[in-house]
Amino acid sequence: MDYDVIVIGAGHNALVTSAYLAQAGYRIAVFERRDIVGGAVSTKEIIPGYQFDLGGSAHILIRLTPIVEELGLERYGLEYLDLDPLFFAPFPDGDSFFIYRDLDQTVEHLDAKFPGQGVAYRRFIEDWRDFARTTRDAFLTAPSPFELGKKAVFGGGPKRPWAQALRSIIRPYGDVVAEYFSEPKVQAPLVWMAAQSGPPPTEPLTGPFVLWQPLYHEGGIARPRGGSGMLTQALKRHVEAHGGDVFHSAPVEEILVEDKRAVGVRVQGQTYTARAVVSGTHAIETFSRLLPEAHRPEGSRYMRVGNGFGAILRLALDAPIQYTAHPGDEARVALQLICRSPKQVLSAYGEFLQGRPSSDPPIVAMSFSAVDDSLAPPGGEVLWLWAQYFPYELADGAQWDDIGPMVAETILNAFEAYAPGTKDKIVGQLFQHPLWLERELGLYRGNVMHLEMSLDQMFMLRPFSGMARYRAHLKGLYLTGASTHPGGGIMGASGRNAARALLKDLDRKRL
Numbered sequence: 001m002d003y004d005v006i007v008i009g010a011g012h013n014a015l016v017t018s019a020y021l022a023q024a025g026y027r028i029a030v031f032e033r034r035d036i037v038g039g040a041v042s043t044k045e046i047i048p049g050y051q052f053d054l055g056g057s058a059h060i061l062i063r064l065t066p067i068v069e070e071l072g073l074e075r076y077g078l079e080y081l082d083l084d085p086l087f088f089a090p091f092p093d094g095d096s097f098f099i100y101r102d103l104d105q106t107v108e109h110l111d112a113k114f115p116g117q118g119v120a121y122r123r124f125i126e127d128w129r130d131f132a133r134t135t136r137d138a139f140l141t142a143p144s145p146f147e148l149g150k151k152a153v154f155g156g157g158p159k160r161p162w163a164q165a166l167r168s169i170i171r172p173y174g175d176v177v178a179e180y181f182s183e184p185k186v187q188a189p190l191v192w193m194a195a196q197s198g199p200p201p202t203e204p205l206t207g208p209f210v211l212w213q214p215l216y217h218e219g220g221i222a223r224p225r226g227g228s229g230m231l232t233q234a235l236k237r238h239v240e241a242h243g244g245d246v247f248h249s250a251p252v253e254e255i256l257v258e259d260k261r262a263v264g265v266r267v268q269g270q271t272y273t274a275r276a277v278v279s280g281t282h283a284i285e286t287f288s289r290l291l292p293e294a295h296r297p298e299g300s301r302y303m304r305v306g307n308g309f310g311a312i313l314r315l316a317l318d319a320p321i322q323y324t325a326h327p328g329d330e331a332r333v334a335l336q337l338i339c340r341s342p343k344q345v346l347s348a349y350g351e352f353l354q355g356r357p358s359s360d361p362p363i364v365a366m367s368f369s370a371v372d373d374s375l376a377p378p379g380g381e382v383l384w385l386w387a388q389y390f391p392y393e394l395a396d397g398a399q400w401d402d403i404g405p406m407v408a409e410t411i412l413n414a415f416e417a418y419a420p421g422t423k424d425k426i427v428g429q430l431f432q433h434p435l436w437l438e439r440e441l442g443l444y445r446g447n448v449m450h451l452e453m454s455l456d457q458m459f460m461l462r463p464f465s466g467m468a469r470y471r472a473h474l475k476g477l478y479l480t481g482a483s484t485h486p487g488g489g490i491m492g493a494s495g496r497n498a499a500r501a502l503l504k505d506l507d508r509k510r511l
C-alpha cells in the first residue's frame with residue numbers, strides 16, 4: 001500500500017480533507033491536474049507585478065467555520081484581512097450607501113439615507129439571525145433527514161412563527177426582499193448578492209439565499225493577504241508539514257477498482273494504491289471520466305450542471321479606481337454591488353435564457369489592493385468585475401472565443417459609467433468567460449458551484465440521491481468538493497465533513 005489515503009484534485013475542499021487526515025497521522029497523497037494547487041481558490045501573477053485570483057476572492061463562508069483554527073493555518077502563512085464596510089452600493093443618480101460589519105452603524109446609516117429602511121434592515125436581520133445560524137450548522141454536518149429535522153426543532157428557528165416563516169423560506173428571494181424593504185435602492189444590492197449562487201430572484205424555494213444576510217454581520221468578509229490562493233497554499237504547507245505528498249501537474253487518469261472497492265489511482269501511467277480514495281473533483285469528472293464504465297452509478301446521469309451564469313474581468317490598473325458617487329477609499333474596501341434594481345438582474349437573466357450574454361449586467365467590483373498592498377505595484381490597483389448572466393452555450397452558434405473581447409468591453413463600459421477614467425488606467429487584463437472556466441479550472445459548463453444550487457440538488461440530494469454523505473457507492477471511495485453538500489463557495493465545510501466520515505471509517509479499522 002503506497003498511502004493510507006489518496007486525494008484526487010487540490011481544490012480547497014480536497015486540501016481541507018487532506019489536512020485533517022494528515023493531522024490525524026494518516027499518510028496522504030494529493031494529485032492535482034494543474035500546475036498549482038487550489039482549483040477555484042488560487043492566485044497567480046498574470047500581469048508582471050499584479051497578483052490575480054483565478055477563482056473565488058471573497059472569503060465569507062469559511063469565516064463561519066472552525067477550520068482555520070482547528071488546522072492552525074496561521075502557522076502555515078495564512079493571514080486574513082477583514083473588510084469593513086462589507087458592501088458599497090452606488091447608483092447612476094449619484095446616490096450610494098454602505099453596509100457595515102456593525103449592525104447598529106448600518107441601521108443608522110440606512111435610516112439617515114432612506115428613512116425607515118434602517119429599522120426594516122434591523123427587523124430583517126433579527127428575524128432571521130437564528131435561522132441563518134442553524135443553516136450554517138447544518139452545512140457543517142453530513143446531511144440527513146434526521147439531522148435536518150433535529151436542527152429545525154432544537155436549533156434556532158426564525159423569530160417569526162414557523163407557519164409565517166415557512167412562507168419566506170419557500171418563496172423566491174426577490175419576493176422576500178420586497179416584503180421587507182420598500183426602497184428599490186435597498187432591495188437591489190440584497191437581491192444581487194443573493195443572485196450570485198446562480199438561481200434568479202424569481203425561483204421558488206430560494207428564500208434562504210437572502211436569509212443568510214445576518215451572517216455577514218457575524219463572520220464578516222475577509223481576504224487572505226497575498227491573494228485568495230494563500231488559503232490553499234497554507235493548506236498545502238500544512239499537509240506537507242504532516243508528512244503528506246502534494247503533487248501538481250499530475251492528472252489522475254482513472255480510479256482503480258477491484259472487487260467493487262476503490263484501491264488506488266493511475267496517474268500518467270503509474271499506479272498508486274491506498275486504503276481509501278477521495279475525489280475532490282467535479283462530480284462529472286469523478287463519475288463520467290475517472291471511474292471505469294462498469295462502476296458508474298445510474299444516478300450520476302441526472303446531475304444538473306446548468307448553462308454557466310457568471311463571467312469575470314480581471315484588470316491590472318496603474319492607479320486606484322474612483323467612484324463618482326463616493327470618491328473616498330471606503331468604497332474601494334467593500335464589495336461593490338453595482339445593480340440599479342432587482343429588475344436589472346431579471347433582465348440579465350431573461351437574455352441568458354435566450355442564450356445571449358447580458359447587455360446590461362449587474363456587477364460585483366472588487367479592488368482588494370485597497371486593503372492589501374502586496375497585490376499590485378506601488379500606486380497600482382487590481383480590480384475584479386464579476387458579472388451575470390452569461391450562458392456557456394450561446395444562441396445562434398456564437399462562440400466564446402469570438403465574442404469574449406466584446407463581452408469584456410460591455411462589462412467594462414458598465415463599470416466605467418460608475419467610475420469614469422478606469423479604462424485609462426488599464427495596464428493588463430484577463431477575461432474569464434464560462435468556457436475559460438471550464439477549460440482552465442475544470443468547472444464544467446462554467447458553473448462555479450459545480451452543480452446547480454437548487455433545492456433538487458442540495459442537502460441529501462447533492463450530487464445525487466444515495467451519494468450525499470461523502471461515502472460513494474464503492475467501498476473505499478469518498479467524495480468531497482462543491483459537488484457535494486453544502487455546495488459551492490469558499491467554505492471548506494464539505495472538506496471537513498468528508499474528513500470526519502473518513503476518520504470514522506479509518507479509525508474503526510485501525511482499532
Ligand SMILES: Cc1cc2nc3c(=O)[nH]c(=O)nc-3n(C[C@H](O)[C@H](O)[C@H](O)COP(=O)(O)OP(=O)(O)OC[C@H]3O[C@@H](n4cnc5c(N)ncnc54)[C@H](O)[C@@H]3O)c2cc1C
Binds near residue numbers: 032252481
Ligand atoms: C471566477 C470565480 C469567482 C468566484 N467567486 C467566489 C467568491 O468570491 N466567494 C466564494 O465563496 N466563492 C466564489 N467562487 C466559488 C468557489 O471558488 C468554488 O465554488 C470553490 O472554490 C470550489 O472548490 P472545490 O474545492 O470544491 O473544487 P475546485 O476548486 O473545483 O477543485 C477541484 C480540483 O480538482 C482538480 N482536478 C480535476 N480533475 C482532476 C484530475 N483528473 N486529476 C487531478 N486533479 C483534478 C482541478 O484542477 C481542481 O484543482 C468563485 C468561483 C470562480 C470560478
